[in-house]
Amino acid sequence: MKEMLKKALAVAVLTGVLAGCASEEDTIVMAPVPQVDSEFTPSGVWSNSIGNGVDTYYSKLSPEYAYGKVFVASRDGKVKALDPETGKTLWEQTIKAEGVSPRLAGGITAGYSQLFIGSENGEVIALNEETGELNWRVAVDGEVLAAPATDSNLVIVHTNEGTVLALDQKDGTQKWAISTEVPNLTLRGNSAPVTVSGGVFWGTANGRLAAAIAERGQLIWQQPIGLPQGATEIDRLVDVDATPLVLGSTLYIIGYNGQLTAIDLRSGKPAWKRNYSSATDIASDGSRLFVVTDKDHLAAFDARSGTELWKNERLEHRLLTAPTVINGYVVVGDNEGYLYWIDRNSGEFVSKQLVDSSGFAVPPVVIPGGYVLTTRDGNVKKLTINE
Template sequence: MKRVFKKALLGALTVGILAGCASEEDTIVMAPLPQVDSQFTPSSEWSASIGGGVGQYFSKLSPVVANDMLFVASRDGLVKALDPENGKAIWQVDLEQDVIARLSGGITAAYENLYIGSENGEVIALDQETGEVLWRVAVGGEVLAKPVADSGLIIVNTSRGTLIALDESTGEQRWALSTEVPNLTLRGDSTPTAIGGGVFWGTANGRLAAAIVDRGQLIWQQPIGTPKGATEIDRLVDVDASPIVLGGTLFTVGYNGQLIAIDLRSANPIWKRNYSSANDLATDGSRVFVITEKDHIVAVDARSGTELWENSKLEHRQLTAPVIIDNYLVVGDTLGYLHWLDRSTGEFVSQQYVDDSGFAVGPTLLSDGYVITTRNGDVKKLTINE
């Protein structure tokens, strides 16, 4: 098995990590639901549907807002533009052709278009106003991570370890960079981050890579994790998190690796801390929030890397990446609960049950509320009543 799911059995009370890839069994027990005295209950503004959603597949299709429209997609190829005020469909298009579209890497809104990747190894461009398919090109590997737009390019990170830049208007390949992919990796890839003429992304061999956007020249690689141990699973390192940038500092984290802060000018580490994660990070400007491989939620000081708090009460509940809404840090779990934490203390402030299909992605922030999407395709706009 060359590629494996980090979280394989969604919705079960016990899960086996990397089952079938090792001789030993590693059973992990999900923490019971914490008892929370909710300080507020969100109000539902509207609800809609995006087909069958992503089901129990890996696909992470977060909605995106652009041009006063909310764009949502399902794994089987249905894409909709919704009015964020009332949830009504403005347009919809079905991208399924001879086979299921298997959308997974998206949605990105840029250049008045939408860009979505797929497990079929395609990148597809749609017109934001009409949903018309502008182009679809093969890139030679699964696109599990969201594309990034910069300098007239659409940059995608494929499962074969190739970072590819496509022309935003035609889909023509401008450049490609390849990195080593070990035999055993996590199911997932790092969404690139582009800033200041550079693009930064995590690799399956445990590194953070940097390249010049306009010509695809690799400029440096920084180890985030070092393979250790006697078995392939023990030696598994992977950087699937999307790097985040605060000022002149870049932050990323690796599975069986570290949380690291890197000075963008020198490419030297500022500090390193021993946290293992395959989830994206979040930041409020002074703190960096991490979901560890055990689903512990941790806040560290962005300047020093000092741990400020840790909440371990959601252990192994298969959490989404964290999202910041107002003064709260929000995560969804595999059993369909949203958990709200105080960003300063890590204490629970609210909890809501939404849907037993669970969450693949966290909420999407709107100007007057937020949108949640469940695995079975329910789309809801909510507001907080405190």
């Protein structure tokens, strides 16, 4: 049985990884917290809070830095704009849903002087970035678990029903929609669409990377990232839930039970493929790619050739966030609230901090003068490194 399923069954209440049901009970062994002689300790600049955070739910609500503000949101409908220097609340909005929780889950994305957030209730919500005023909210086909993209005066959304659709940024009117097949059993999560040079790119639940013309929604091509194999639906999971990463003229993508793949954007053809499995986003420092695998191993690859440069297996099954790069270090958080700083050249630990025992659902976000992180229980902190 695949490791991601084992992880899902062991912590199903926390992660909600599978969109289907499972009757088996399996356990995994989480690696102990590694001993690290920290070379530096980050200093707190300010702190704030945002509702109840995402609690134990899947929601991947990442902070967004735009328009000189830090925007944060919680699953229960709170949205705030914060001063990046002081952490002071500039405005606060509460999104309500009749009879149910707002269940905000996809976003935050800034564009067109607005903020766009998706929900598990099948809505896309647009707020004025200056005041927090609700500009519009529309119902869409399925849950919106990934951050929307913006291009050509459109808001492009990927739903768990396999539909990518474009909404007019002014009023949310639907302009086009593309549907792809969704298998009976999938991982819980969706690839956030990415736009570049007039195209939109996203991963699908049936193991492909899709590309379309952003302005009119014309599907251009699909490339297989993973092919279903095995006798059971669980063995045949091939979701591509990572957000495509574009560096120059090359797009990088990875799939669960699939491959880490580099694709030439001009031809749409693979430049190289390597057999690695992941459902989280890729990070990069421009020349290297950093990946958290389905076993929570952290690995680095040469972006040109795909050669593995190093692998760190000491955080196995610690339910890591996607990686990010801060001050030249690779950074990941885990489910117990530890933040790990890793040397991008060697893969060795440089520093470690226990930030908040509620844990992390998303990695920190770099802003001027430091970085902002949000914890599962809604704490918002800005920190800076003292080396």
